[in-house]
Amino acid sequence: MARYINPFTDWGFKHIFGQEITKDLLISFLNDLFEGEFCIASLEFKNNEHIGLTEDARKVIFDIYCTTNEGRHLIIEMQNRMQEHFIDRALYYSSRAIITQGQKGEWDYELMPVYTICFLNFEDAHLKERKFRTDLVLADRDTGQAVTDHLRIVYLTLPLFTKKEHECNNDFERWIYVLKNMNVFERMPFMAKNAVFRKLAEISDITALSKEEHEKYDESIKILRDNYATFKFAIKEGHDMGRAEGRVEGQTKEKKQIAQNMLKEGMAVSLICKMTGLDEQEVLKLKDE
Template sequence: MAKFINPFTDIGFKRIFGQEISKPLIIDFLNSLMEGEEHIEDITFLDKEQPALYEDDRSLIYDIYCRTERGHNIIVEMQNKSQPYFKNRSIYYVSEAIARQGERGSSWQYAIDAVYLVAFLNFSPIDFDKKFRTDVTLTDKETHKMFSDKVRMTFMQLPLFDKEADNCDNDFDKWIYVLKNMETLTRLPWAAKSSVFQRLEQIADVASLTKRERMKYDEGLRKYRDTLSVLEGAKQDGLAEGRALGHAMGHAEGLAEGRAEGRAEGRAEGRAEGRQEGLAEGRQEGRQEGRQEGLAEGRAEGANSEKQDTVNRLLAAGTSIDVIAIATGLSKEEVEKLIK
């Protein structure tokens, strides 16, 4: 059995941050969050809840509404499930808190107080950068100077916080480590040296719950675990559908790539075979042409040789060139060339 309550349940979250006895805890956490920017001395819990956009919002999103001594309104919420239009929803919640400050009549001059949203996200939204903390303010796009300090939103993606206790070197890191791992801890680190974490250890101890509080906590824990189970089931269904779709798409892409590669290889092989066949045919034709030319040349050379012999015999018999030309059918010039 866990020693400390689960802060991701409604009862656990509000017990740690949303009651008068735990006021020093939320003040310490907010000061560690905004260290170097603001320092909060005191807060007042306001009995307000942000409007639920979906039927199951109240079981998935828990919020605490408080005001600082300087009049800044702070909404601290724990969210266990990503929702459609998540960024727009966050802007809407902050806008609602601002709009509720409006007063009727011309005397009101839009004297609004700042509204801060501090959101613990027990998931990583798809459209968020993959980093643990995101701070959103109204700034000039070109100069990056603050345009207005009336709106601020801080989102903490708890799954992306990967520090161990030994690596937490500031109070903010210590807070996130404890909240993320509280249900699995048997003792809280730093409680011996920090009055804040010592008080947190006392408030978050399951043994400190009354019987009525324990019943409500157990019910809230059951709802939280049921929610995680449903979300995991939906995730697995989505993974299965995604794998099936990816397999089908991969098969189609593989066919297309295979056909393209086949065409390319076919063209290359066809060219190579064509070259070999062309070379073979060319050699064959060349041999045939060579034979024909050789035969023709041979015949011509044979005929010339016979004429040469005939001319030589006639000359030896004392026959004149004119008679030799008539006897061989050669011209006088051709006979003279053979004599030479």
Template sequence: MGRFINPFTDFGFKFLFGREVEKELLIDFLNDLLVGEHVITDIQFLNNEQQPEVKTERGLIYDIYCRTNTGEHIIVEMQNREQPYFKDRALFYLSRAITQQAKKGIWNFQLDAVYGVFFMNFVMDKDIPSKIRTDVVLSDRDTGKLFNSKFRQIFIELPNFNKEEDECENDFERWIYILKHMDTLDRMPFKARKAVFERLEKLASKANMTQEERMQYEEEWKVYNDYFNTLDFAEQKGMQMGMQKGLQKGIQEGIRETARKLKELGVDNDIIIKSTGISKEEIEKL
């Protein structure tokens, strides 16, 4: 393991971007992501666990959920492996953040804008292999004119970002370069250009973590490593079964095998649900 933490483990991602004491990092990243559109000066972290309105509905847990000083609700998610219906899931996440704004009694339906920012360690659209960022808005199909500004999705496909350090042209690209390579870097680049990267260097350095934080990170890193090895095994098994019994059935069996092995590793049910799409009831039966 390198000098800095891996920002794409659950612990690493929330340690860097999901804490009140270090919220300036998230504010800075969001401003670079939305440069020319918004200037965010403050955020308030909201409860990332969204309970269903009725018991029969499904709850969900966001990685990071916050509200800006100008009223936008922003969901920030990290997805490490490709999932069936990931676009639908992203839509569901934003939809829940919208419906949760409903007020009892007389209400004029005015909504706060909801943004979803999705980091992906896989390629979402393989027919567009060089696209790093996909912005989704509600617009008129014929004219392209924005129809409603209250819904926005930004998908960041990390495997498609292949620039070297000296090729990064703006601060958004510098953020992506650092995040993609952080756990293999010997030094933090771009500190002379932007003070926030010096702060990021101190925060992400394992040497600056408390013993408790270091133990928690290393334990999760082990689970993270086992998780990917398990997924690779499940994918291979799914492909074999797909050739023998039909591709779709093989894929589903591979997903179930992944969930079973994650359960054996002691991974929390919420993480298994998020990683595989399998329901809590199915997991309990495994």
């Protein structure tokens, strides 16, 4: 049995990074991620659900959304499965966080930076260069010079991080190594190097979870496994090109059935979208029904 929680589950990810009592873990990770650029002294968690600007506009629900003491807006997302338009999705999320900064009345369009950090537990074919970290900025096409720091998207492609424990040279690499492997650890590495990993070990120890936390984690694990199995089956079925139309219809029905079951269990719409590949409007329609 695993000793530490799986950070790739929706509940596990937010348990590690999305609580007031673990805020220092998130600050530590972000400071290591952006080392040499800026330092976060404190941050505030914000409402992760952004309502549409018009009555019929769809809502945007972030995994974790916060602002730093300097006013930077940070969106942190964990994605377990490839989506056709994932880069567009991250751009859409980032843009919404920019748009909501608009002010009524006199306003000179001054904005605070929006950074979106995406953990990818897969390789995204849309990222042409196979590397672990990809930073997207608004830059001049000819010179490559960034024209503003107010929009930035960072992709961390976990399967492309291949360093072993002894090869991690700094705390950022140690963070990635731990997050990628912690659900199979018997002990937490690097605790002697940085106290933040001791706290991570304490907060993620499965035996230390309350009964309620354990139930939520178990449900999150079940959903992750069930939907991974469904995804693998869909890929296998996809080889039968002669049954393409019927296959797509059947897969859609199966996804909707999974989504309905998840709604009955009170799971978040954002998590259901992630696990089934259905868009938010489809899931909200199922919820209304």
